[in-house]
Amino acid sequence: MKDWPLYEVFIRSRSGLNHKHVGSLHAADPQMAIEHARDVYTRRMEGVSIWVVESSRLHASDPMENDAFFEPSQDKIYRHPTFYDLPDEVKHM
Amino acid sequence: MDTENMQKAMPTLSFEERIEKDEKIEARDWMPEEYRRTLIRQISQHAHSEIVGMLPEGNWVTRAPSLKRKAILLAKIQDEAGHGLYLYAACETLGVSRDDLLRELHSGKAKYSSIFNYPALTWADMGAIGWLVDGAAIMNQIPLCRTSYGPYVRAMVRICKEESFHQRQGYEIMLTLSRGTEVQRNMAQDALNRWWWPSLMMFGPGDSDSVHSLQNLRWKIKRFSNDELRQRFVDMTVPQADLLGLKIPDPRLCWNPERNHYDFGPIDWDEFWNVVKGNGPCNRERLSDRVAAYENGAWVRDAAIAHAQKQRSKQVPAAS
Ligand SMILES: [Fe+2]
Ligand SMILES: [Fe+2]
Numbered sequence A: 001m002k003d004w005p006l007y008e009v010f011i012r013s014r015s016g017l018n019h020k021h022v023g024s025l026h027a028a029d030p031q032m033a034i035e036h037a038r039d040v041y042t043r044r045m046e047g048v049s050i051w052v053v054e055s056s057r058l059h060a061s062d063p064m065e066n067d068a069f070f071e072p073s074q075d076k077i078y079r080h081p082t083f084y085d086l087p088d089e090v091k092h093m
Numbered sequence B: 001m002d003t004e005n006m007q008k009a010m011p012t013l014s015f016e017e018r019i020e021k022d023e024k025i026e027a028r029d030w031m032p033e034e035y036r037r038t039l040i041r042q043i044s045q046h047a048h049s050e051i052v053g054m055l056p057e058g059n060w061v062t063r064a065p066s067l068k069r070k071a072i073l074l075a076k077i078q079d080e081a082g083h084g085l086y087l088y089a090a091c092e093t094l095g096v097s098r099d100d101l102l103r104e105l106h107s108g109k110a111k112y113s114s115i116f117n118y119p120a121l122t123w124a125d126m127g128a129i130g131w132l133v134d135g136a137a138i139m140n141q142i143p144l145c146r147t148s149y150g151p152y153v154r155a156m157v158r159i160c161k162e163e164s165f166h167q168r169q170g171y172e173i174m175l176t177l178s179r180g181t182e183v184q185r186n187m188a189q190d191a192l193n194r195w196w197w198p199s200l201m202m203f204g205p206g207d208s209d210s211v212h213s214l215q216n217l218r219w220k221i222k223r224f225s226n227d228e229l230r231q232r233f234v235d236m237t238v239p240q241a242d243l244l245g246l247k248i249p250d251p252r253l254c255w256n257p258e259r260n261h262y263d264f265g266p267i268d269w270d271e272f273w274n275v276v277k278g279n280g281p282c283n284r285e286r287l288s289d290r291v292a293a294y295e296n297g298a299w300v301r302d303a304a305i306a307h308a309q310k311q312r313s314k315q316v317p318a319a320s
Helices: A030-041 A063-069 B015-020 B033-052 B054-058 B067-092 B098-106 B124-146 B150-178 B182-201 B213-218 B226-244 B269-279 B283-296 B298-315
Strands: A006-012 A020-026 A049-054 B254-256 B261-263
Touching: A006 A030, A020 A030, A020 B067, A020 B150, A030 A049, A030 B067, B033 B054, B033 B067, B033 B098, B033 B150, B033 B213, B033 B283, B054 B067, B054 B124, B054 B283, B067 B098, B067 B124, B067 B150, B098 B283, B124 B150, B124 B182, B124 B226, B150 B182, B150 B226, B182 B226, B182 B269, B226 B261, B269 B283, B283 B298
Parallel strands: none
Antiparallel strands: A006 A020, A006 A049, B254 B261
Protein backbone atom coordinates (compact mmCIF):
# COMPACT_ATOMS: atom_id res chain seq x y z
CA MET A 1 0.00 0.00 0.00
CA LYS A 2 3.01 2.21 0.43
CA ASP A 3 2.54 4.06 -2.85
CA TRP A 4 -1.21 3.73 -3.04
CA PRO A 5 -2.69 7.00 -1.79
CA LEU A 6 -5.72 7.11 0.49
CA TYR A 7 -9.05 8.20 -1.02
CA GLU A 8 -12.18 9.38 0.73
CA VAL A 9 -15.34 7.84 -0.70
CA PHE A 10 -18.69 9.61 -1.09
CA ILE A 11 -21.83 7.78 -2.23
CA ARG A 12 -25.16 9.06 -3.49
CA SER A 13 -27.56 6.40 -2.32
CA ARG A 14 -30.31 7.42 -4.76
CA SER A 15 -30.92 10.28 -7.09
CA GLY A 16 -32.27 13.30 -5.28
CA LEU A 17 -29.99 12.81 -2.28
CA ASN A 18 -26.56 14.31 -1.70
CA HIS A 19 -23.35 12.33 -1.74
CA LYS A 20 -22.40 11.23 1.74
CA HIS A 21 -19.00 10.27 3.12
CA VAL A 22 -18.92 6.51 3.72
CA GLY A 23 -15.27 5.74 4.39
CA SER A 24 -11.90 5.54 2.76
CA LEU A 25 -9.65 3.15 0.88
CA HIS A 26 -6.27 2.94 -0.81
CA ALA A 27 -5.96 2.79 -4.60
CA ALA A 28 -3.28 3.32 -7.21
CA ASP A 29 -5.35 5.86 -9.16
CA PRO A 30 -8.82 7.46 -9.17
CA GLN A 31 -10.28 4.88 -11.51
CA MET A 32 -9.20 2.04 -9.25
CA ALA A 33 -10.50 3.97 -6.24
CA ILE A 34 -13.93 4.19 -7.87
CA GLU A 35 -13.93 0.48 -8.71
CA HIS A 36 -12.81 -0.50 -5.22
CA ALA A 37 -15.43 1.82 -3.73
CA ARG A 38 -18.06 0.03 -5.84
CA ASP A 39 -16.81 -3.34 -4.61
CA VAL A 40 -16.72 -2.48 -0.93
CA TYR A 41 -19.37 0.18 -0.42
CA THR A 42 -22.15 -0.70 -2.88
CA ARG A 43 -22.35 -4.50 -2.75
CA ARG A 44 -26.00 -4.27 -1.77
CA MET A 45 -27.23 -1.54 -4.08
CA GLU A 46 -26.27 1.22 -1.65
CA GLY A 47 -25.37 3.67 -4.37
CA VAL A 48 -26.09 5.17 -7.77
CA SER A 49 -23.08 7.51 -7.89
CA ILE A 50 -19.60 7.48 -6.40
CA TRP A 51 -17.19 10.34 -5.75
CA VAL A 52 -13.62 9.72 -4.65
CA VAL A 53 -11.22 12.41 -3.45
CA GLU A 54 -7.60 11.93 -2.55
CA SER A 55 -7.54 12.39 1.22
CA SER A 56 -4.52 14.68 0.98
CA ARG A 57 -6.59 17.08 -1.14
CA LEU A 58 -9.20 17.50 1.58
CA HIS A 59 -9.05 20.63 3.74
CA ALA A 60 -10.79 20.63 7.09
CA SER A 61 -11.54 22.95 9.98
CA ASP A 62 -9.53 22.37 13.14
CA PRO A 63 -11.56 20.72 15.93
CA MET A 64 -9.24 22.32 18.52
CA GLU A 65 -10.47 25.73 17.33
CA ASN A 66 -14.13 24.76 17.39
CA ASP A 67 -15.18 27.16 20.15
CA ALA A 68 -13.77 30.25 18.48
CA PHE A 69 -14.48 29.06 14.97
CA PHE A 70 -18.16 28.32 15.43
CA GLU A 71 -18.72 31.10 17.96
CA PRO A 72 -20.45 33.39 15.39
CA SER A 73 -23.30 30.89 15.08
CA GLN A 74 -23.83 30.53 18.82
CA ASP A 75 -24.75 34.12 19.71
CA LYS A 76 -27.32 34.68 16.97
CA ILE A 77 -30.26 32.86 18.39
CA TYR A 78 -32.58 35.34 16.64
CA ARG A 79 -31.89 33.28 13.52
CA HIS A 80 -34.12 30.58 14.95
CA PRO A 81 -37.90 30.87 14.53
CA THR A 82 -38.46 29.99 18.20
CA PHE A 83 -36.76 33.25 19.23
CA TYR A 84 -39.90 35.21 18.34
CA ASP A 85 -42.74 35.30 20.82
CA LEU A 86 -45.99 35.64 18.92
CA PRO A 87 -49.54 35.45 20.23
CA ASP A 88 -51.20 32.07 19.91
CA GLU A 89 -53.88 33.53 17.62
CA VAL A 90 -51.33 33.86 14.84
CA LYS A 91 -51.76 30.78 12.69
CA HIS A 92 -49.65 29.22 9.95
CA MET A 93 -46.41 30.93 10.90
CA MET B 1 -33.16 41.47 23.03
CA ASP B 2 -32.56 38.51 25.26
CA THR B 3 -28.88 39.18 25.85
CA GLU B 4 -28.60 36.64 28.61
CA ASN B 5 -29.50 33.86 26.24
CA MET B 6 -27.31 35.22 23.54
CA GLN B 7 -24.20 34.90 25.61
CA LYS B 8 -24.81 31.25 26.35
CA ALA B 9 -21.74 30.02 24.52
CA MET B 10 -21.10 26.29 24.67
CA PRO B 11 -18.52 25.52 27.34
CA THR B 12 -15.57 23.42 26.28
CA LEU B 13 -15.99 19.90 27.56
CA SER B 14 -13.09 17.78 28.65
CA PHE B 15 -12.48 14.41 27.00
CA GLU B 16 -13.92 12.51 29.95
CA GLU B 17 -17.00 14.75 30.00
CA ARG B 18 -17.60 14.15 26.32
CA ILE B 19 -17.38 10.39 26.88
CA GLU B 20 -19.68 10.73 29.85
CA LYS B 21 -22.25 12.59 27.70
CA ASP B 22 -22.06 9.86 25.04
CA GLU B 23 -20.53 12.27 22.55
CA LYS B 24 -18.51 10.55 19.85
CA ILE B 25 -14.80 11.26 19.59
CA GLU B 26 -13.66 11.97 16.03
CA ALA B 27 -10.30 11.38 14.40
CA ARG B 28 -8.83 14.84 14.81
CA ASP B 29 -10.20 15.50 18.31
CA TRP B 30 -7.88 15.48 21.26
CA MET B 31 -7.71 12.09 23.00
CA PRO B 32 -5.47 10.54 25.67
CA GLU B 33 -2.58 8.55 24.20
CA GLU B 34 -3.74 5.44 26.05
CA TYR B 35 -7.21 5.73 24.49
CA ARG B 36 -5.61 6.00 21.05
CA ARG B 37 -3.31 3.04 21.69
CA THR B 38 -6.14 0.89 23.01
CA LEU B 39 -8.31 1.66 20.00
CA ILE B 40 -5.50 0.90 17.58
CA ARG B 41 -4.94 -2.44 19.28
CA GLN B 42 -8.60 -3.38 19.44
CA ILE B 43 -9.56 -2.21 15.93
CA SER B 44 -6.49 -3.70 14.25
CA GLN B 45 -6.98 -7.06 15.99
CA HIS B 46 -10.54 -6.98 14.78
CA ALA B 47 -9.43 -6.11 11.22
CA HIS B 48 -6.85 -8.92 11.21
CA SER B 49 -9.55 -11.34 12.40
CA GLU B 50 -11.82 -10.46 9.47
CA ILE B 51 -8.99 -11.06 7.01
CA VAL B 52 -7.61 -14.26 8.56
CA GLY B 53 -11.21 -15.45 8.99
CA MET B 54 -11.47 -15.69 5.22
CA LEU B 55 -8.92 -18.51 5.13
CA PRO B 56 -10.81 -21.43 6.73
CA GLU B 57 -13.82 -20.64 4.53
CA GLY B 58 -11.77 -20.03 1.39
CA ASN B 59 -10.69 -23.62 1.83
CA TRP B 60 -14.23 -24.76 0.94
CA VAL B 61 -15.10 -22.54 -2.02
CA THR B 62 -14.04 -25.10 -4.60
CA ARG B 63 -15.75 -27.94 -2.74
CA ALA B 64 -19.10 -26.38 -1.93
CA PRO B 65 -21.88 -28.94 -2.57
CA SER B 66 -23.75 -26.80 -5.11
CA LEU B 67 -23.34 -23.71 -7.25
CA LYS B 68 -25.78 -21.87 -5.00
CA ARG B 69 -23.78 -22.67 -1.86
CA LYS B 70 -20.59 -21.74 -3.63
CA ALA B 71 -21.94 -18.34 -4.69
CA ILE B 72 -23.21 -17.69 -1.14
CA LEU B 73 -19.88 -18.68 0.41
CA LEU B 74 -18.00 -16.45 -2.00
CA ALA B 75 -20.29 -13.53 -1.18
CA LYS B 76 -19.76 -14.07 2.54
CA ILE B 77 -15.99 -14.22 2.19
CA GLN B 78 -16.06 -11.07 0.09
CA ASP B 79 -18.03 -9.36 2.87
CA GLU B 80 -15.33 -10.35 5.37
CA ALA B 81 -12.70 -8.73 3.14
CA GLY B 82 -14.84 -5.60 3.18
CA HIS B 83 -15.10 -5.75 6.97
CA GLY B 84 -11.32 -5.93 7.16
CA LEU B 85 -11.10 -2.88 4.93
CA TYR B 86 -13.60 -0.79 6.95
CA LEU B 87 -11.69 -1.58 10.12
CA TYR B 88 -8.21 -0.99 8.73
CA ALA B 89 -9.46 2.35 7.41
CA ALA B 90 -10.92 3.24 10.83
CA CYS B 91 -7.62 2.29 12.43
CA GLU B 92 -5.68 4.47 9.99
CA THR B 93 -7.63 7.53 11.15
CA LEU B 94 -5.75 7.11 14.45
CA GLY B 95 -2.43 7.74 12.76
CA VAL B 96 -1.09 4.27 11.94
CA SER B 97 -0.35 3.21 8.38
CA ARG B 98 -1.83 0.20 6.62
CA ASP B 99 1.68 -1.04 5.96
CA ASP B 100 2.53 -0.99 9.66
CA LEU B 101 -0.65 -2.89 10.48
CA LEU B 102 0.01 -5.54 7.85
CA ARG B 103 3.63 -5.85 8.89
CA GLU B 104 2.53 -6.53 12.47
CA LEU B 105 0.12 -9.21 11.30
CA HIS B 106 2.60 -10.87 8.98
CA SER B 107 5.42 -10.89 11.51
CA GLY B 108 3.18 -12.74 13.96
CA LYS B 109 3.32 -9.87 16.44
CA ALA B 110 -0.33 -8.84 16.08
CA LYS B 111 -3.13 -10.97 17.45
CA TYR B 112 -6.30 -12.02 15.68
CA SER B 113 -9.26 -14.02 16.91
CA SER B 114 -8.01 -17.45 18.00
CA ILE B 115 -11.05 -19.19 16.55
CA PHE B 116 -9.50 -19.04 13.10
CA ASN B 117 -6.65 -21.26 14.24
CA TYR B 118 -8.98 -24.25 14.20
CA PRO B 119 -9.34 -26.30 11.01
CA ALA B 120 -12.49 -26.45 8.86
CA LEU B 121 -12.60 -30.19 8.26
CA THR B 122 -15.97 -30.82 6.60
CA TRP B 123 -18.67 -28.92 4.75
CA ALA B 124 -20.67 -28.85 7.99
CA ASP B 125 -17.96 -26.58 9.37
CA MET B 126 -19.16 -23.90 6.94
CA GLY B 127 -22.52 -24.21 8.67
CA ALA B 128 -21.09 -24.22 12.18
CA ILE B 129 -18.80 -21.27 11.46
CA GLY B 130 -21.61 -19.13 10.06
CA TRP B 131 -23.99 -20.05 12.84
CA LEU B 132 -21.63 -20.00 15.84
CA VAL B 133 -18.55 -17.98 14.89
CA ASP B 134 -20.42 -15.25 13.03
CA GLY B 135 -23.11 -15.48 15.69
CA ALA B 136 -20.59 -14.85 18.46
CA ALA B 137 -19.00 -12.10 16.38
CA ILE B 138 -22.40 -10.39 16.00
CA MET B 139 -22.94 -10.61 19.75
CA ASN B 140 -19.59 -8.89 20.27
CA GLN B 141 -20.10 -6.37 17.50
CA ILE B 142 -23.60 -5.04 18.07
CA PRO B 143 -22.65 -3.16 21.27
CA LEU B 144 -19.62 -1.76 19.43
CA CYS B 145 -22.02 0.18 17.21
CA ARG B 146 -22.31 2.44 20.29
CA THR B 147 -18.61 2.63 21.08
CA SER B 148 -17.14 6.10 21.71
CA TYR B 149 -14.92 6.48 18.64
CA GLY B 150 -16.80 7.79 15.59
CA PRO B 151 -14.93 6.06 12.73
CA TYR B 152 -15.13 2.75 14.63
CA VAL B 153 -18.86 3.20 15.16
CA ARG B 154 -19.45 3.79 11.47
CA ALA B 155 -17.40 0.74 10.51
CA MET B 156 -19.29 -1.40 13.01
CA VAL B 157 -22.70 -0.23 11.81
CA ARG B 158 -21.86 -1.29 8.26
CA ILE B 159 -20.42 -4.60 9.46
CA CYS B 160 -23.42 -5.47 11.61
CA LYS B 161 -25.78 -4.80 8.71
CA GLU B 162 -23.86 -7.32 6.63
CA GLU B 163 -23.27 -9.96 9.30
CA SER B 164 -26.80 -11.20 9.72
CA PHE B 165 -26.84 -12.98 6.37
CA HIS B 166 -23.63 -14.75 7.41
CA GLN B 167 -25.22 -16.29 10.45
CA ARG B 168 -28.44 -17.16 8.67
CA GLN B 169 -26.71 -18.91 5.77
CA GLY B 170 -24.65 -20.92 8.29
CA TYR B 171 -27.70 -21.94 10.27
CA GLU B 172 -29.46 -22.91 7.06
CA ILE B 173 -26.57 -25.22 6.16
CA MET B 174 -26.88 -26.83 9.61
CA LEU B 175 -30.63 -27.10 9.19
CA THR B 176 -30.30 -28.82 5.82
CA LEU B 177 -27.72 -31.27 7.16
CA SER B 178 -29.64 -32.01 10.34
CA ARG B 179 -32.71 -32.92 8.25
CA GLY B 180 -30.64 -35.04 5.87
CA THR B 181 -29.23 -38.55 6.04
CA GLU B 182 -27.71 -40.00 9.18
CA VAL B 183 -24.24 -39.33 7.84
CA GLN B 184 -25.16 -35.69 7.28
CA ARG B 185 -26.69 -35.38 10.76
CA ASN B 186 -23.54 -36.82 12.28
CA MET B 187 -21.47 -34.40 10.27
CA ALA B 188 -23.48 -31.47 11.65
CA GLN B 189 -23.18 -32.81 15.22
CA ASP B 190 -19.45 -33.31 14.80
CA ALA B 191 -19.03 -29.73 13.59
CA LEU B 192 -21.01 -28.42 16.57
CA ASN B 193 -18.87 -30.54 18.91
CA ARG B 194 -15.67 -29.04 17.56
CA TRP B 195 -16.79 -25.39 17.24
CA TRP B 196 -18.83 -24.95 20.42
CA TRP B 197 -16.08 -24.37 22.97
CA PRO B 198 -13.82 -22.29 20.74
CA SER B 199 -16.89 -20.12 20.00
CA LEU B 200 -17.43 -19.49 23.72
CA MET B 201 -13.75 -18.57 23.98
CA MET B 202 -14.26 -15.87 21.33
CA PHE B 203 -15.61 -13.57 24.03
CA GLY B 204 -12.20 -13.54 25.68
CA PRO B 205 -11.08 -14.40 29.20
CA GLY B 206 -13.49 -14.26 32.13
CA ASP B 207 -14.08 -10.83 33.66
CA SER B 208 -11.84 -11.53 36.64
CA ASP B 209 -8.90 -12.31 34.30
CA SER B 210 -9.44 -9.67 31.65
CA VAL B 211 -6.66 -7.09 31.84
CA HIS B 212 -8.09 -4.27 29.76
CA SER B 213 -11.77 -4.57 30.61
CA LEU B 214 -12.37 -1.86 33.20
CA GLN B 215 -10.75 1.12 31.56
CA ASN B 216 -12.24 0.10 28.20
CA LEU B 217 -15.72 0.01 29.68
CA ARG B 218 -15.16 3.44 31.24
CA TRP B 219 -14.00 4.90 27.92
CA LYS B 220 -16.91 3.18 26.19
CA ILE B 221 -14.52 1.37 23.88
CA LYS B 222 -16.27 -1.75 25.14
CA ARG B 223 -19.88 -1.63 26.28
CA PHE B 224 -20.39 -5.01 27.99
CA SER B 225 -18.04 -7.38 29.77
CA ASN B 226 -16.79 -10.63 28.20
CA ASP B 227 -18.83 -12.80 30.57
CA GLU B 228 -22.05 -10.87 29.99
CA LEU B 229 -21.75 -11.28 26.23
CA ARG B 230 -20.81 -14.95 26.53
CA GLN B 231 -23.88 -15.61 28.68
CA ARG B 232 -26.10 -13.88 26.15
CA PHE B 233 -24.62 -15.99 23.38
CA VAL B 234 -25.27 -19.23 25.26
CA ASP B 235 -28.84 -18.19 26.08
CA MET B 236 -29.51 -17.33 22.46
CA THR B 237 -27.85 -20.39 20.92
CA VAL B 238 -29.14 -23.28 23.03
CA PRO B 239 -32.72 -23.08 21.68
CA GLN B 240 -31.31 -22.85 18.15
CA ALA B 241 -29.38 -26.09 18.70
CA ASP B 242 -32.55 -27.71 20.06
CA LEU B 243 -34.37 -26.72 16.90
CA LEU B 244 -31.69 -28.47 14.86
CA GLY B 245 -32.03 -31.55 17.05
CA LEU B 246 -28.32 -31.30 17.84
CA LYS B 247 -26.71 -31.66 21.24
CA ILE B 248 -24.40 -29.02 22.65
CA PRO B 249 -21.27 -30.82 23.91
CA ASP B 250 -21.54 -29.68 27.52
CA PRO B 251 -22.91 -32.14 30.12
CA ARG B 252 -23.32 -29.30 32.63
CA LEU B 253 -25.45 -27.14 30.39
CA CYS B 254 -28.88 -26.59 31.93
CA TRP B 255 -31.48 -23.90 32.43
CA ASN B 256 -31.24 -22.11 35.74
CA PRO B 257 -34.65 -20.62 36.57
CA GLU B 258 -33.22 -18.60 39.48
CA ARG B 259 -30.67 -16.81 37.35
CA ASN B 260 -32.95 -16.87 34.33
CA HIS B 261 -29.96 -17.98 32.30
CA TYR B 262 -28.37 -21.21 31.15
CA ASP B 263 -25.60 -22.51 33.39
CA PHE B 264 -22.71 -23.97 31.48
CA GLY B 265 -19.55 -25.92 32.24
CA PRO B 266 -16.07 -24.46 32.75
CA ILE B 267 -14.09 -23.30 29.74
CA ASP B 268 -10.68 -24.83 29.15
CA TRP B 269 -8.63 -21.64 29.39
CA ASP B 270 -5.37 -23.57 29.09
CA GLU B 271 -6.42 -24.50 25.59
CA PHE B 272 -7.36 -20.90 24.86
CA TRP B 273 -4.01 -19.45 25.99
CA ASN B 274 -2.16 -22.21 24.19
CA VAL B 275 -3.82 -21.24 20.91
CA VAL B 276 -3.28 -17.53 21.60
CA LYS B 277 0.42 -18.24 22.13
CA GLY B 278 0.61 -19.74 18.65
CA ASN B 279 0.23 -23.45 19.34
CA GLY B 280 -3.26 -24.02 17.96
CA PRO B 281 -3.84 -26.60 15.21
CA CYS B 282 -3.55 -24.03 12.37
CA ASN B 283 -1.66 -20.96 13.65
CA ARG B 284 1.37 -21.54 11.47
CA GLU B 285 -0.65 -22.47 8.41
CA ARG B 286 -2.90 -19.40 8.67
CA LEU B 287 0.00 -17.03 9.02
CA SER B 288 2.02 -18.54 6.20
CA ASP B 289 -1.05 -18.57 3.91
CA ARG B 290 -1.68 -14.93 4.75
CA VAL B 291 1.96 -13.93 4.09
CA ALA B 292 2.02 -15.93 0.86
CA ALA B 293 -1.18 -14.23 -0.35
CA TYR B 294 0.37 -10.85 0.34
CA GLU B 295 3.69 -11.66 -1.29
CA ASN B 296 2.09 -13.29 -4.32
CA GLY B 297 0.03 -10.14 -4.79
CA ALA B 298 3.06 -7.84 -4.78
CA TRP B 299 3.40 -7.80 -8.56
CA VAL B 300 -0.25 -6.71 -8.90
CA ARG B 301 0.32 -3.78 -6.55
CA ASP B 302 3.50 -2.83 -8.41
CA ALA B 303 1.81 -3.12 -11.79
CA ALA B 304 -1.06 -0.91 -10.59
CA ILE B 305 1.41 1.77 -9.51
CA ALA B 306 3.27 1.56 -12.82
CA HIS B 307 -0.01 1.83 -14.71
CA ALA B 308 -1.13 4.82 -12.63
CA GLN B 309 2.19 6.59 -13.24
CA LYS B 310 1.97 5.94 -16.96
CA GLN B 311 -1.59 7.30 -17.10
CA ARG B 312 -0.52 10.41 -15.21
CA SER B 313 2.44 11.07 -17.48
CA LYS B 314 0.15 10.79 -20.52
CA GLN B 315 -2.06 13.53 -19.12
CA VAL B 316 0.81 16.03 -18.95
CA PRO B 317 1.02 17.69 -22.35
CA ALA B 318 4.46 17.22 -23.87
CA ALA B 319 6.52 20.40 -24.05
CA SER B 320 6.91 21.50 -27.65
FE1 LIG C 1 -17.13 -10.00 9.46
FE1 LIG D 1 -19.19 -12.58 9.04
